[in-house]
Amino acid sequence: MMNYWLCKQEPSTYNLDLLQKEKTATWDGVHNNLAIKHINSMKKGDQAFFYHSGDEKQIVGIMEITSNPYPNPKEKNPRFVVVDVKYKKRLENPVTLAQIKTNPKFKNWELLRISRLSVMPVPTQIWSEILKISQK
Numbered sequence: 001m002m003n004y005w006l007c008k009q010e011p012s013t014y015n016l017d018l019l020q021k022e023k024t025a026t027w028d029g030v031h032n033n034l035a036i037k038h039i040n041s042m043k044k045g046d047q048a049f050f051y052h053s054g055d056e057k058q059i060v061g062i063m064e065i066t067s068n069p070y071p072n073p074k075e076k077n078p079r080f081v082v083v084d085v086k087y088k089k090r091l092e093n094p095v096t097l098a099q100i101k102t103n104p105k106f107k108n109w110e111l112l113r114i115s116r117l118s119v120m121p122v123p124t125q126i127w128s129e130i131l132k133i134s135q136k
Contacts, residue, residue, distance in 0.1 A: 005048035057097035
């Protein structure tokens with residue numbers, strides 16, 4: 001069964017345009033314990049929203065997880081894991097954090113409850129609602 005995720009990145013560091021151009025990337029740099037736990041739960045074939053953090057604060061696209069988690073080769077500590085991702089598509093219209101905050105369907109989601117978390121699961125009903133909002 002496929003799972004859904006949200007992965008945040010500061011767009012000045014790495015953004016959806018770069019992923020689209022490069023086609024694939026390694027999702028790295030995650031050190032928060034809970035975010036690492038989430039990466040360890042990812043599986044090849046899962047899908048993830050690409051969220052631009054910082055000044056933008058919006059979901060801008062979708063990427064596919066193309067590997068199972070593995071130790072980050074740039075880190076000495078094997079608990080710091082990464083996954084490989086590939087560009088899938090850009091959302092028709094970005095879905096902003098402001099839109100998410102005003103929708104009661106999202107009130108218990110980690111994006112609102114644990115705002116600094118960089119990787120989090122997206123329940124299927126929330127995934128579907130985000131896609132619906134992005135098409136308006």
